[in-house]
Amino acid sequence: MPELPEVETIVRGLLDYVCGRQITALEIRLPRIASPSADILASVLPGRTIVGCHRRAKYIVFTLDTKDVVLVHLRMTGRLIYVAPLSAGASTPELPRYAHLSFQLDNGAWVHFADARTFGRMTLVPRDEQWDQRLGIEPLDTAFTALALIEILARRRGPIKNVLLDQRLIAGIGNIYACEALWAARINPNTPACELSRPQIRRLHCELQAVLSLAIEMRGTSARDYVDAEGLKGGFQNVLSVYGKAGAPCDRCQTLIIRTVIAQRGTWWCTTCQALKVTL
DNA sequence: CTGAGATCCTGGGGGC
DNA sequence: TGCCCCCAGGATCTCA
Numbered sequence A: 001m002p003e004l005p006e007v008e009t010i011v012r013g014l015l016d017y018v019c020g021r022q023i024t025a026l027e028i029r030l031p032r033i034a035s036p037s038a039d040i041l042a043s044v045l046p047g048r049t050i051v052g053c054h055r056r057a058k059y060i061v062f063t064l065d066t067k068d069v070v071l072v073h074l075r076m077t078g079r080l081i082y083v084a085p086l087s088a089g090a091s092t093p094e095l096p097r098y099a100h101l102s103f104q105l106d107n108g109a110w111v112h113f114a115d116a117r118t119f120g121r122m123t124l125v126p127r128d129e130q131w132d133q134r135l136g137i138e139p140l141d142t143a144f145t146a147l148a149l150i151e152i153l154a155r156r157r158g159p160i161k162n163v164l165l166d167q168r169l170i171a172g173i174g175n176i177y178a179c180e181a182l183w184a185a186r187i188n189p190n191t192p193a194c195e196l197s198r199p200q201i202r203r204l205h206c207e208l209q210a211v212l213s214l215a216i217e218m219r220g221t222s223a224r225d226y227v228d229a230e231g232l233k234g235g236f237q238n239v240l241s242v243y244g245k246a247g248a249p250c251d252r253c254q255t256l257i258i259r260t261v262i263a264q265r266g267t268w269w270c271t272t273c274q275a276l277k278v279t280l
Numbered sequence B: 001c002t003g004a005g006a007t008c009c010t011g012g013g014g015g016c
Numbered sequence C: 001t002g003c004c005c006c007c008a009g010g011a012t013c014t015c016a
Helices: A002-017 A040-046 A146-153 A160-165 A175-185 A198-217
Strands: A023-028 A050-056 A059-064 A067-075 A078-083 A097-103 A110-115 A121-125 A258-262 A266-269
Touching: A002 A050, A002 A059, A002 A110, A002 A198, A023 A040, A040 A121, A067 A078, A078 A160, A146 A160, A146 A198, A160 A175, A160 A266, A175 A198, A175 A266
Parallel strands: none
Antiparallel strands: A023 A097, A050 A059, A059 A067, A067 A121, A078 A110, A097 A110, A258 A266
8 A cells, every 4th residue: 555655656766757748648548536527637637747746645746837736646556657668669568457547758658547446546736726735744854853743642532543544644654654653662553642651752753754764765565566656566565563464473572463453444563562551 | 623434446365 | 166255445524
């Protein structure tokens, strides 16, 4: 599932290929993945030049020459697939599976938006529209300090796991990195957020940034479907401590990792290292 | 405001 | 081998 590190990896891989390129063609095969509508995308995108590409939360953000913005959210199984221009005489490659929307660049390259489960969306946002107002702070931004996290968690009575997944509070963390950071910080995922001690919150802040930074360095986690824009898998699945590891011994204490459901999500954790009520 | 639950989707894995 | 069932889960909406 593409979370912050996976989206960041995709953007870094795509940046040099798309920036400065004009969109010469657009093919929409599954209209409902286009927002606000396939017709609007089809009338605006062709002829536009992509002048920027960056990440915000789990969104890939393309900026057009008109200052309009195209957002891509991959949800669970979405992929952006870059296909380089054909060399002379080469035969046209097959369309990638589940390529519901594709656009061509002025050098002949294609970018395909493929998604088996069709939860992903491509959205056109008019210039100057504050589309990210509802999104919380970026966890790797310098503004995200331990003090900022303390303020975010104060008065939140729900489980810390839920708070970490709430994009309106902190943007970009998904199930994998929430589980991993909580294990690294030795915090029980059920702990009411407002009951965490200052030292626990400082640890969580530190481990969130460490886990996300390392995951970016390792080009993301390919737990199931994720690959980057060039089809390469990430490396972080090889160093996961708890996510998806029910029954495996904890790296720290050998207690068997368990899986429970919190916030309607599978949650993996160590009942010894992450015992409730332990405050340090 | 906060929190909880339903909803959207379908490939793939497990069980028989 | 084949079929059925259920799981994976991010954002958004509704409701208490």
